[in-house]
Amino acid sequence: MTVIGPSPQPPSRDAHGASRLSAEIAEVDRSIRLPFLFFILSGWVWLLAASFFGYLTFWKAHNPEFLNAQAWISFGRVAPAFNAMLVYGFACNFAFGLGLWIVSRLGRVPVRYPILLAVAAIFWNGGVNIGIFGILRGDLNVFDYFELPGYVAPIILAGLLFVSVWVILAFINRRSDAVYAAQWYLVAGFLAFPWIFLIAAAMLFVYPTAGVSQPLVANWYAGSLLWLWFGSVGAALLYYLIPKLSGKPILAYDLARFGFLALVLAGAWTGTARLSGGPFPAWIITVGIASGLLLLVFFLITGINFLGSMSSAPGALSGNTVLQFAFVGSLSLLLSGLASALLPLRSINEVVQFTIVGEARHFLLLYGFFSMVAFAGVYYALPRILQQDWPMAFMIPAHLYTAVIGLLLVVFPLALGGWNQGVALNDPSIPFAEVVRTATVWMLGRSLGWLFIIFGHLAFSLNLVLILVEKCKSVCCPDRDYAEAVKEGVGS
C-alpha cells in the first residue's frame, strides 16, 4: 500500500534543485500547451452553448410556450441536450485538460506526442457534437446522464481511452519518487471512467437488457459518473491547487488516504439509492443507501481538509480570487456530499423523491463543486502554460461573485421549493394543480440565478479570448513592446 502511505517529503530546496525543478515544470507546461488549449477551448465553447440551452430549459419550465413551435426546440429535447452539454461538453473537457496537466506536472514528465491528444479531443468533441444533434433530432435516451444516443458511444469512448492512456503513461513515467493524493485521485478517475462508460453503453445499447434492468444500469452509471469520475477529478484538483494557492500544506494530509479508499471502494455503489420506492428488490436500494453513507468518510475528510487548510492560512483567502473559487467548490463538495448521503434515507426520500430537490443536488454537485473547482484550475493553469498573465484580472472576481449569487439563487429555491413540492405531492387533499404551482414559483429563482451565472461565463470568456489574443500578439510580434516604446519616445 505504498501508494497511499504517509505524506511524501517535499523535494529538496537547495538552489540547484529548485532551478532544475522549475526548468522541468516549464518543460511540462510547454509540452502540454496544444492539447490543453484544445480541451479548454472545446469546453469553453460547450459552456457558451450550455449557457444558452440552460436559459431555454429553465425559462421553458415556467413558460411552456416559449419557443415551442418545433419538436427540436421543445422542453423535452433542450433539457437533455443542456445536461449533456454541461456534463460531456464542458465538464469533461475541463477535467481532461486539467487532469492531464496535473498528472504531468506532479510527475515532472512532459507530454509525449501532444498532437495525438488533440486527435483524442477531436474524437471526444466530435462524438459529443453528433450526440447533441442526435438529441435535438429525437435520438435521445430516457436516462439521466446518458442522454446521448447510443451510436456516439464508440466515438467518445475512443477519445476517452486515448486521454486515459496518456494520463496513466504520464503516471508510470513520472520522474519524481513521491506520489501525491492528487495523483491517486486522477489515476483512479481516469481508470474508472472508461470502464463504467463501457459497461453502461454495452448493457444499455449493445446487449440491451429488457425490463427494469435498464434503469438499474443507468442509475448505477450515473452514481459512478458523479463520484468516481467528477468526484475524483474535483478532489485531485483541490488537493493540487489549495496548497499552491494558499502556501500552506493540506491540514490533515495523512487522513486523505481514508477518504480516497472510501471513494474508490464505495463510489460505484451509490447510484441505486435513487431507485428507492421503485420496482426493485429492497437489497439493491439498501446497498445504494449504505454506500452513500460510507461515502460520508470521503465527503467529510476532503471537505474539512480543504476548508480547514484554507482557513488555517490567515489572510490567504482575502484577495485571492482563484483560491476563493476553490473555497466555494470545497464547500459545495461538502454540502452536495451530505445531500447525496442523507437525501436517499427512506424517510427523507419519501418526501423529496421526484421533486426539484434532485435538481438542486445535481446543480450543487456539478456546478457548485466541479465547475467552480475547474474554473479555479483554469485560472491558475492557463497563465502558467501560456506564460501570459490574465489581461483583465478584475474580471475574475466579477466571475466569482456572479457565480456565487447565481448558485445561491439556483440551489436554495430549488431545495426549499422541492421540499414544499414533495410535502404537497404526498398529501392527496392538495390538488395536483397546487403542487405544480408550488414548484413553478420556486423555479423562477433558478431562471434568475442562471442569468447571473451566464454573466460570469461572459466574464470568463472575455479573459480567455483576450489572453489568447495577447499571446498571439507576443508570439507573432515579439518586438512590439519595444517598437511601441520607441514610437512613444519619438512622439514625445
Next chain:
Amino acid sequence: MKQLFTLFLLVFAGVACSWVCLLLVGSGELSAGKLETSLTVAGDDVVLETDLGLAARGKQVYRELGCVQCHTQQVRRPGYGGDLERGWGSRQTVARDYVLQDLVALGNRRIGPDLADVGSRRDAEWFYRHLYDPSSLADWSTSPSYAHLFYDKEVTDETSPTALKLEGNDAPDPGFERVPNFDARALVAYLESLKLDYDLPESKRVK
C-alpha cells in the same frame, strides 16, 4: 508500477464488485428468465405482453419527445408517498410489470403526474386535446403544447373521428379539419395502453 497496480486493484475492486453484484445479479433477478410472464392470479389468467404495432411506435415517440423529463411511470407502494391516494394507480408497480418492455422510462421527476396507469384515467379524445393545447384542459399546466404533431386536412367524405373540436380563432379554415399525424396517433395508442388493470401475485389492486 507497484503504485499503479495498487490503484488499479482498488478501482477494480470498487467497479467490478458493484458491476457483478448490482448489475449482473440484479439484472438476473429482474429478468424474464426469473419472472414468469403468464400466470394465474386468484383464478384469473394474466399474460403479460410487450407493446406491439402502433403502441410500440408510440413508446418511441414518448422517448423522442423527452416526456420522461417531467413524467414518471411508476407507482410507489402504499405508505410510501401518496401515489395510490392520488389515484395514480390502484396498486404499486413491480419489476414484473416491465419485464418484457424493451424501453423502460421509469423517470426521476414529477413535474407532471405519473403515467403508469394513465390509460385507465383518460381516453383518446382527452389525450389529443391535451397534446394539442394543455392549457385548454388545465390552466395551471406547465406542459408544453405539441401542436406540431397535428396538421390541417381537407374534409372529404366525413370528418375524421380523431379531428380536434376547435372553435374561434384556433379553428381550421372552413372545409378543413385539424387531425393528429402518425406520431401523435402512435403516442396516444401508447398512452392508452398504460394500464394497471390486472393483479400480480406480488401486487394486487386495492379495491
